[in-house]
Amino acid sequence: GDSVTQMEGPVTLSEEACLTINCTYTATGYPSLFWYVQYPGEGLQLLLKATKADDKGSNKGFEATYRKETTSFHLEKGSVQVSDSAVYFCALKSPRGYQKVTFGTGTKLQVIP
Amino acid sequence: DGGITQSPKYLFRKEGQNVTLSCEQNLNHDAMYWYRQDPGQGLRLIYYSQIVNDFQKGDIAEGYSVSREKKESFPLTVTSAQKNPTAFYLCASRRGGDPSYEQYFGPGTRLTVT
Numbered sequence: 001g002d003s004v005t006q007m008e009g010p011v012t013l014s015e016e017a018c019l020t021i022n023c024t025y026t027a028t029g030y031p032s033l034f035w036y037v038q039y040p041g042e043g044l045q046l047l048l049k050a051t052k053a054d055d056k057g058s059n060k061g062f063e064a065t066y067r068k069e070t071t072s073f074h075l076e077k078g079s080v081q082v083s084d085s086a087v088y089f090c091a092l093k094s095p096r097g098y099q100k101v102t103f104g105t106g107t108k109l110q111v112i113p
Numbered sequence: 114d115g116g117i118t119q120s121p122k123y124l125f126r127k128e129g130q131n132v133t134l135s136c137e138q139n140l141n142h143d144a145m146y147w148y149r150q151d152p153g154q155g156l157r158l159i160y161y162s163q164i165v166n167d168f169q170k171g172d173i174a175e176g177y178s179v180s181r182e183k184k185e186s187f188p189l190t191v192t193s194a195q196k197n198p199t200a201f202y203l204c205a206s207r208r209g210g211d212p213s214y215e216q217y218f219g220p221g222t223r224l225t226v227t
Contacts, residue, residue: 046217
């Protein structure tokens with residue numbers, strides 16, 4: 001079945017450091033890929049997405065590229081801020097007919113001043 | 114504004130009582146979902162529904178029940194059979210069809226059972 005593997009957290013970075021959160025996936029066909037962010041005590045919000053190979057999703061300085069050859073969708077940001085502290089979830093939606101979305105376990109990011 | 118509402122934000126119940134969590138969306142989405150999140154953990158799918166009057170069990174459906182009588186509503190009942198009901202519950206919805214459509218999440222309900 002479909003699966004998403006994220007790097008274990010928590011990740012602690014100083015402000016203005018570079019961020020990479022690894023995400024790899026297993027799926028049948030060509031899934032759509034997503035990164036969601038969850039701030040403390042809140043629901044998840046879509047951060048970015050990519051729907052086909054070599055697509056790059058970007059938003060708020062975050063980027064992720066859909067790599068079919070390595071089945072990866074790593075999240076990157078060149079300079080993190082304290083306000084980026086949150087939990088980040090990688091997810092995929094298979095092109096198959098049913099509606100189930102598969103999530104990774106989440107990676108907690110803490111940015112310190 | 115379109116979105117998903119969950120109420121209440123915090124809910125307290127005594128052990129042995131059933132409790133129903135509300136989820137309403139005005140996005141005209143076909144699919145709706147319930148997830149459970151425990152402290153420091155990821156999301157676990159409880160139930161999902163693709164269309165009205167239809168729903169499927171997720172990975173941890175035991176001790177929970179749902180209904181989907183209206184497109185905009187997908188209430189979750191946590192029954193007394195659920196062994197560890199204390200958790201953060203998230204509802205989501207999604208436009209049906211194309212896999213590129215993302216999920217929209219509600220703000221969550223934190224249930225505490227003592």
